[in-house]
Amino acid sequence: MPRPRDSAATRRALLGAARELFAAQGYERTTVRAVAERAGANQALLYRYFGNKETLFAEAVTEQALAPLAEGPPETLLERLLAATLDDSPGAAMFFSVLRSSGRSADAVRTRLGTAYSAAFAELVDTDDTADAAVRADLLLAWLLGIAQLRSVLRTAPLLDADDDVITAHVLRAARTLLRDAP
Amino acid sequence: MPRPRDSAATRRALLGAARELFAAQGYERTTVRAVAERAGANQALLYRYFGNKETLFAEAVTEQALAPLAEGPPETLLERLLAATLDDSPGAAMFFSVLRSSGRSADAVRTRLGTAYSAAFAELVDTDDTADAAVRADLLLAWLLGIAQLRSVLRTAPLLDADDDVITAHVLRAARTLLRDAP
Numbered sequence: 001m002p003r004p005r006d007s008a009a010t011r012r013a014l015l016g017a018a019r020e021l022f023a024a025q026g027y028e029r030t031t032v033r034a035v036a037e038r039a040g041a042n043q044a045l046l047y048r049y050f051g052n053k054e055t056l057f058a059e060a061v062t063e064q065a066l067a068p069l070a071e072g073p074p075e076t077l078l079e080r081l082l083a084a085t086l087d088d089s090p091g092a093a094m095f096f097s098v099l100r101s102s103g104r105s106a107d108a109v110r111t112r113l114g115t116a117y118s119a120a121f122a123e124l125v126d127t128d129d130t131a132d133a134a135v136r137a138d139l140l141l142a143w144l145l146g147i148a149q150l151r152s153v154l155r156t157a158p159l160l161d162a163d164d165d166v167i168t169a170h171v172l173r174a175a176r177t178l179l180r181d182a183p
Numbered sequence: 184m185p186r187p188r189d190s191a192a193t194r195r196a197l198l199g200a201a202r203e204l205f206a207a208q209g210y211e212r213t214t215v216r217a218v219a220e221r222a223g224a225n226q227a228l229l230y231r232y233f234g235n236k237e238t239l240f241a242e243a244v245t246e247q248a249l250a251p252l253a254e255g256p257p258e259t260l261l262e263r264l265l266a267a268t269l270d271d272s273p274g275a276a277m278f279f280s281v282l283r284s285s286g287r288s289a290d291a292v293r294t295r296l297g298t299a300y301s302a303a304f305a306e307l308v309d310t311d312d313t314a315d316a317a318v319r320a321d322l323l324l325a326w327l328l329g330i331a332q333l334r335s336v337l338r339t340a341p342l343l344d345a346d347d348d349v350i351t352a353h354v355l356r357a358a359r360t361l362l363r364d365a366p
Contacts, residue, residue: 114339132349134341138333139326139353142342146329150321156297158317159325166315170322170361178357 011049013039018060023094027057058105061095065113069120077120078140078175079168085144086164088152096152099145117141126180136178143171194232196222201243206277210240241288244278248296252303260303261323261358262351268327269347271335279335282328300324309363319361326354 017038021030032053036043050056068080084092098106099113121137122130147167150159159167200221204213215236219226233239251263267275281289282296304320305313330350333342342350 110337110339118341131341135345135349136353138342138345139330139350139357142329142333143322143326144329145332146325146327147322149328149332150325154293156293158301158314159321162318162321166318167322170319174322174357174361177360178353 007049010039010041010045014041014046014049014056015060015063018056019064022057022060023089026094032056054105058098058109061098062109062112065095065109066116069116074120074123077124078172081117081144082168082171083164085148086151086167093152096148099148114138114141121179124179140175140178143175147171190232193222193224193228197224197229197232197239198243198246201239202247205240205243206272209277215239237288241281241292244281245292245295248278248292249299252299257303257306260307261355264300264327265351265354266347268331269334269350276335279331282331297321297324304362307362323358323361326358330354 014035018030018035021035021038030053032046033043035056036046039046046056050059065084068077068084071080098109118134118137118141121140122133125133125136127133127136147159150156197218201213201218204218204221213236215229216226218239219229222229229239233242248267251260251267254263281292301317301320301324304323305316308316308319310316310319330342333339
């Protein structure tokens with residue numbers, strides 16, 4: 001049995017290798033064996049930690065998508081999440097395709113991300129009404145989801161060609177009204 | 184040959200019948216024969232006007248989705264489109280499933296709707312910069328698309344359970360900032 005500290009390091013290495021390979025090669029062409037090899041771990045450990053390829057994938061994209069939460073103060077969370085939303089790397093495109101797909105793994109990913117980000121945004125809403133704060137936070141997530149759809153999935157103009165800074169400025173301005181102003 | 188006036192009426196009757204049957208039974212279970220029968224027209228005419236079932240379907244959902252444009256003044260367009268977005272009828276659910284699907288028909292539907300609504304919203308933007316107006320209009324469409332996703336397609340709380348009036352009030356407030364305020 002590996003010691004606990006090694007086991008956390010192995011888990012991290014496996015997730016990192018999974019993210020890189022999934023982003024570079026796509027889901028179908030990535031094998032569990034290649035992920036384990038890249039991480040310098042054995043396949044048995046990978047199966048023990050993650051169950052199967054689908055749950056490894058779900059875990060890898062979820063961890064990546066939750067990263068902006070921890071990367072700075074709550075006040076700039078929307079900027080960080082917008083930057084991730086406007087990211088046009090293959091990894092981001094793959095993530096958004098998961099987010100819109102059906103199936104139990106995708107549902108689980110959406111639930112975890114939705115819950116975490118809703119709670120974080122609800123904290124920023126200027127109201128004591130927690131139900132209303134949750135609705136406003138969800139509306140903001142809906143906006144990011146819609147922007148990601150048009151830019152990364154459907155790839156339609158004018159959002160596809162618009163400057164990130166222009167989009168960010170407009171969304172931040174409107175989001176401030178949504179979150180802070182009294183209805 | 185039918186006279187032009189009759190031909191327009193037949194076309195309308197076919198589209199109306201198609202919308203009703205597609206909404207009630209779904210795409211797969213609706214036959215071209217049943218649509219023609221319900222409209223009191225013959226199948227040959229249906230094929231002449233619409234080509235095939237897929238293009239009939241695309242035309243039916245597009246016409247329905249464009250209806251809010253003509254139903255009132257530009258100033259209340261967002262209210263009307265929000266009401267259509269929050270509509271949870273089977274017809275609306277079917278429409279949103281088209282909007283997020285891939286394939287040439289869905290692309291054509293999105294392009295026509297996106298162009299029409301972008302132009303209409305861009306008229307409401309308080310700027311002389313037409314490129315910037317187009318981006319802001321597209322951001323608003325992205326928001327509606329995201330709201331429809333969470334409510335009609337993914338059906339997740341809290342947006343699923345939130346009151347239509349609450350959602351409408353929040354979106355209108357923030358949209359005003361997006362469209363009217365100077366950046």
